[in-house]
Amino acid sequence: MLTLPPKVTPRAFERLSEIGANADGKALRVGVKGGGCSGFEYEIDLDAPKDDDLVLEGAGEKVIIDTVSLPFLADATIDFTEELIGARFVIENPNASSSCGCGVSFSM
Helix, strand or coil: CCCCCCEECHHHHHHHHHHCCHHHCCEEEEEEEEECCCEEEEEEEEECCCCCCEEEEECCEEEEECCCCHHHHCCCEEEEEEECCEEEEEEECCCCCEECCCCCEEEC
């Protein structure tokens, strides 16, 4: 079975550039852990890449995903959005069967 890696939008890479992530030796780490109101929860943080991370690059910036989280994020889209409630990185995940209202927690 072919597993497609996540995609990162130009807007997400642009935001990483604005905050100077790569200049500080950091990348946007996107991960999945058990928990949250729907069973799984996204973890989004700035971190240094590790040897076994999948590295997605664009506009001189990096998004990294650990090997354990990768199957949960197959073919997902990582984006950045600015709304009235705030600005944040968001994940559109076709693998999620449901998600909570805040978009941080999901189930499969």
